[in-house]
Amino acid sequence: MNKRVALLLLLGFVVAPMSQAQVKDIEMRVEGMT
Amino acid sequence: MKQHLGRQSGVQNVEVSLIDGKVEITPKEDGQIDPIQLLKATFDSGVTAAEMDMTARGKIVKDSSGNLALQVAPNRSFALVANELSKGLDSLVGSQTIITVRGQLYKKPPGKKQKVDASTSLKLLILEVEKKE
Numbered sequence: 249m250n251k252r253v254a255l256l257l258l259l260g261f262v263v264a265p266m267s268q269a270q271v272k273d274i275e276m277r278v279e280g281m282t
Numbered sequence: 283m284k285q286h287l288g289r290q291s292g293v294q295n296v297e298v299s300l301i302d303g304k305v306e307i308t309p310k311e312d313g314q315i316d317p318i319q320l321l322k323a324t325f326d327s328g329v330t331a332a333e334m335d336m337t338a339r340g341k342i343v344k345d346s347s348g349n350l351a352l353q354v355a356p357n358r359s360f361a362l363v364a365n366e367l368s369k370g371l372d373s374l375v376g377s378q379t380i381i382t383v384r385g386q387l388y389k390k391p392p393g394k395k396q397k398v399d400a401s402t403s404l405k406l407l408i409l410e411v412e413k414k415e
Contacts, residue, residue: 268380269340269353269380270309270311270338271315272309272337273306273308273309274306274315275305275334275335276307277302277303277331277333277334278303278305279303279329279330279331280328280329280330281283281298281329
């Protein structure tokens with residue numbers, strides 16, 4: 249049981265930071281727009 | 283163009299400023315946004331993208347060619363253009379540190395009309411490292 253809890257905690261530490269990774273904003277400058 | 287860009291996957295909101303020619307795209311949190319598709323959609327809607335900047339959070343990894351890359355989703359990463367700022371991130375490879383960076387993904391070559399397609403690869407030129415966590 250303790251092993252399962254430890255494994256889940258470890259998985260959480262590995263997965264949690266990646267779940268925060270993301271593209272936050274994209275900005276473009278365009279030409280020829282009317 | 284606003285509607286065309288808004289239909290692309292992973293796009294939550296598009297704001298267009300006609301005065302200064304700026305387009306602000308807010309991605310959804312699903313990580314599905316694809317900058318190449320956005321550039322392609324921009325060209326398809328009849329305007330020329332002169333420049334594309336991105337702010338992103340992710341991990342520094344090495345890609346299959348051994349170059350530094352910013353991984354923003356399990357299946358999406360952007361190769362980094364080597365500069366002073368990217369050299370400073372070399373020590374973060376393999377660590378769990380999440381960084382927030384602002385960088386340039388695309389700049390139209392001067393005087394040329396360039397068509398962007400699926401084979402175009404975008405490299406991220408880091409302009410600023412905003413945060414390390």
